[in-house]
Amino acid sequence: MEVEARKAYAAKNIALCYILWFFLGQLGIHRFYTGRVGSGITQLLLGLIGWATSWLLVGYLLLIPLWIWLFIDIFLIPGMCRHPR
Numbered sequence: 853m854e855v856e857a858r859k860a861y862a863a864k865n866i867a868l869c870y871i872l873w874f875f876l877g878q879l880g881i882h883r884f885y886t887g888r889v890g891s892g893i894t895q896l897l898l899g900l901i902g903w904a905t906s907w908l909l910v911g912y913l914l915l916i917p918l919w920i921w922l923f924i925d926i927f928l929i930p931g932m933c934r935h936p937r
Contacts, residue, residue, distance in 0.1 A: 864933040873929060877922045878903075882929065887937035895921065 864886050872882040880895030895918060902914035 862936055864936050866930055866933045869929050869933050873922070873925060877925070878918060882925065883932075886929075886932040888932065 869882050869885055872885055876882070878895070878899035880892035880899070883889075883892035883895060898914050898918040898921075902911040902918060905911035906915065
């Protein structure tokens, strides 16, 4: 019984995760919320460095993979919220 209570507590709110993804996705905040810190840091760095160097057009080489990754995250978010790390 106690294990089920912990799992219910550990589950994250899917709607909140999608809101974080929509507004702060390029900073990886939705991944931090679900406990995936390593990939959250990677998305954060891709976003920050990509936008900082976008005026050189080099930044888009980082932003395009980030945007593809964020699109894939649309489908991964429910699983990330059900099984947080």
